[in-house]
Amino acid sequence: MFAAPLTDDVELRPLNPWHAEEFLANLDRSREHISPWVSPSFVAADLDAARHVLQRYADRWARDDGGIWGIWSGGTLVGGVLLVSLSTASGVCEAGCWLEPTAVGRGLVTRAVERVIDWAFVERGLHRVEWRTNAGNVRSIAVARRLGMRRDGVLREVLPGPQGRVDLEIWSVLAPEWRARRAGVPS
Template sequence: MFNYRIDDSLILTLLETRDAEALYALIDRNRNYIGQWLKFPSMTLSVDDSKAFIERTRLRYAKDDGYWIGIWEGGELVGSIGYLYIDQDNRKTEIGYWLGQEYEGRGIITRAIQVLIQYAFSRLNMNKIEIGAASTNTRSRAIPERLGFQCEGEIRDYEFMNGQYLNRVIYGLLASEWDSRSGGTRD
């Protein structure tokens, strides 16, 4: 089971059914904020919706087909991060993430992404990691840029949300680029 302690207060763990209420409460508190760029808040209308999501992600984890992980700070769920898919044939994955607005600006997502990058390259044997973000979501876009991802392009009218089309910027990082940044080690 995926469980990683980043520091004394920050932990990444695979979500469990018992986390459904905390997950729903976090989404509900941040529904409008997160919903500017992501669709899932509009589809998460009850604790049962969160429970069903957790069950689906646990099945995907068992199938090695991508999964979501809870980000916990001081025992409180503050966001989620995960591999949207794991493409073994092409040795690539995409990382998705979100954080409650009240927890932004403290480096939580950056540190969590670094863990998933290292894990994808060293344990999952991936060659490439992608991150996509709405072109207008400057806070989210700053994270892959800060971590050395290359901007690979912008997909116009990628997603229709809140009565408008959002463009999506795609970032990519190769294992060789990460190795050169991290001193050549994947351990």
């Protein structure tokens, strides 16, 4: 089984449909915290819906156009990272994340996304990793900055939200920038 350590007691590993009960429990602990920031179709409300979300990503993995990994802290699923999309033809993928409140502030998402970006550039030979976030999601924007991403722009009022339309920020990092950053070359 694949598992990548993020800290002494936290690891990143694939999140599969058979994890649906754990995933639903994580979403139940996270629901209020992540609902303003993630797609409603991701925040499953029951076991069948949780299984469907994970199956959707398992199918994407099988088609080579996405994937999902869980972050386990002390054996408990506390969040995860995903490739919302992946296109080897264009060399572009979009990364995303979610995390329950008890795990916030420990750098887990940043470490996990670093692993996924490394995989996308080194193993898959992609050229660009995108990070799309609600313009009001300061934590997500901070992750993009910590990852060395650049803000490409804003899609104004592109998404419906509970208080009206929402701006979406697009951030990205390119493979040469990532390699230079990992090698310690100043940008």
